[in-house]
Amino acid sequence: MSDNQLLEVIDKYLNGEMTKEERARFEILRNENAEINAKVAEHKHFTGLIKQYGERLELEKRLNAIHSEIDVQALEEELMIHPSWIVQLWRNHHSKISVAASIAIFAALCTLFFTGYLNNRETNYVKLSREVDKIQKTLNSRGTNLNPHPKIDNPGNFRGTGFAISSNGYIVTDNHVIKDADSVYVQSIDGKSYKAKVVYSEPQTDIAVLLITDPTFKSLGAIPYSLKKTESDMGENVFTIGYPGDNMVLGPGFLTAGTGYKGDTTAYQVSIPVNPGNSGGPLLDNKGDLIGVIDAKQTRMEGAGFAVKSTYLLKTIQDIPADSLKKPLTINYKNGLASLNRVQQIKKMQNYVFIVKVYNQ
């Protein structure tokens, strides 16, 4: 029996076209011959697959026919969740909206830039005093019961710099440094602290004059720098020394303007990188003339500082009522630094520059 004939028999068998006898005979053959049995199974499986495939096609055809009767378009319209109009607007036009917004932002920035709005409109004028502990101060001002163990070695609530203008203990600093002070101490470079009291203060020019009242204080010796009675010129090489931190720091620079913040004629502008704590320090020119008192700084302009002119310092000193002066205040106009270089100048004058510590409970 050839394969061809065998397959025909199997087809017949599977389709149930055999007579009873043929069927019985074939089944015996199937049982006896494993090869034929396997062929039957394989053929059955494969033709079954063809049949199922045909049925699947048929079913799909039927489903498609049904589907074609449904109005999908209308259903979609009905079933689509329509987002609110603003979301739709965004979906449909978001690219245009984005472009418009970017242009608007760019234009606004350009306008601000060219009108100078971004540069210096909000520069703040800050006093250089260092607020050592703002919270503690608030607590303290409300009563000591909140802080039952105040520290003995309180470093002071405010700190600034001051410098001597007479050998008998008169010290100049900024008014804002000693404002609202309960007690003031000055500390020299060798670490000695002296109690001082405020003799006179002038909020207008931000100048204050202190006098060392400590019994341990002895004379300072002759003041090496002189107080300049005329105004200095722009471009002059100037420097200050002061206490921005715990150590004395030199601040060199130039006199960059004859007026101070917002055209203030009582002050100079200098290109010295002043820090908080420099307030009240002396401003000297190359020759060792005292030409001003470091005062304040514009926060937004890095490296710019201001100093009250020595002419106004002089005027302030002259305004002190005579009965406020416990000791005679003699101002030094003799310059002992003129012929020295900067290093020697500083060495000579560093004993006359003090840390001003302010305590207010």
Add this chain to the structure above:
Amino acid sequence: MSKESNSGIPTDSEVILGILNNSESVLKRLYVAYFPMVLQLVINNNGSGDDAKDIYQEAIIILYNKVKTGDFELSSKLKTYIYSVCRRLWLKRLSQIHRYGGDIKDFEEYLSVDDETEKNNERDIQFNKMGDALKLLGEPCKTIIEDFYINNRSMQEICESFGYTNADNAKTQKYKCLQRLKKLFFQQK
């Protein structure tokens, strides 16, 4: 929604009996009844009407085959079953085309139906292979095979319609065709 007011939603047992009896009208009512639900699911989750049609028909075929083979147990509402299968199929499709954003807007309750869609997937692969093999087979073999094995026509009828001089020629032809079809089918990866 209109699907609730749509009269003629067949009951679940009606559907099962209808499928077993090859009832055209039940199939149609079934199809029409739940299509809107699936359309709603698909078009509101990044799909189109055509996607919905594909997914839905696949689900109906899965249901149909399960009922026909007799291993369908209705453990939930038929509606929930169909929705779950469609949901599963659509999630799979979405991740295949990389449009799946991680969440899906749901409109119905659903159950887990993973293995059922898997089984169907295997059968689909077989059918695709068969379809391709038949296409490659060409005429007249394709028609002979289809007529004999799918449409259950006798060799005598086939012999007449193809103008073979005797039935033996037709039988030989059919045998050759079947051998080639097998070869084509098993050659495919």
